Amino acid sequence: MTFHIGQRVSGRVTGIQPYGAFVSLGGHRQGLIHISECHCGYVQDIHDYLKVNEEVDVVILDIDEFTGKISLSLRCLERLDLTSQPNGHQRHHYWTNYHVNIGFKPIADRLEGWKAEATQQLNQQQASS
Numbered sequence: 001m002t003f004h005i006g007q008r009v010s011g012r013v014t015g016i017q018p019y020g021a022f023v024s025l026g027g028h029r030q031g032l033i034h035i036s037e038c039h040c041g042y043v044q045d046i047h048d049y050l051k052v053n054e055e056v057d058v059v060i061l062d063i064d065e066f067t068g069k070i071s072l073s074l075r076c077l078e079r080l081d082l083t084s085q086p087n088g089h090q091r092h093h094y095w096t097n098y099h100v101n102i103g104f105k106p107i108a109d110r111l112e113g114w115k116a117e118a119t120q121q122l123n124q125q126q127a128s129s
Contacts, residue, residue, distance in 0.1 A: 001026060003070060005060055008077075013054045021050045023058060023072055031070035033058060040078050049074070 003009065003025070011023040011031065020034040033056075038049045050056070059076040063069070 001029070003029070003060055003063060005062060007060045008057060009060060010055060010057050011072075013050050013052050013056060016046055016050060016052060018046070021046060023056060025070065029070065031058070031060070031072040033072045033074055037061065037071075037073035037075045040075050 009025055011025045013021050014024045014030070015022040018035070020032050021038070023031050023033060025031055033050070035043050035046050038046055043049065056074065057077060058072040058074055060070055061073045061076070062071040064071075
């Protein structure tokens, strides 16, 4: 079987180390789920999330073209429903208002004030020294 980045595959956990879990992908291919790719957020003990011989669905993050090592992720399959609505509808949260196309104008408008404030603070520091 040929693998490619972004592909979702199934495998079986064959071993667990403090830094990650090894997953057999069939045939003689094996990948590693690094502890940081095990779950969103801090993972203190990988054994809380994975067990040996457990079947897992993972996403291929990377394939090293020289060594053939495959990096896997469980975290990519997790779904954070921070904005879920009670009726089951999903609402996307954007950190900016993507409808407003104002570019760098707000920064340009405030630049002179920031410069004056920085100059004033610098003068105060020099005066107190």
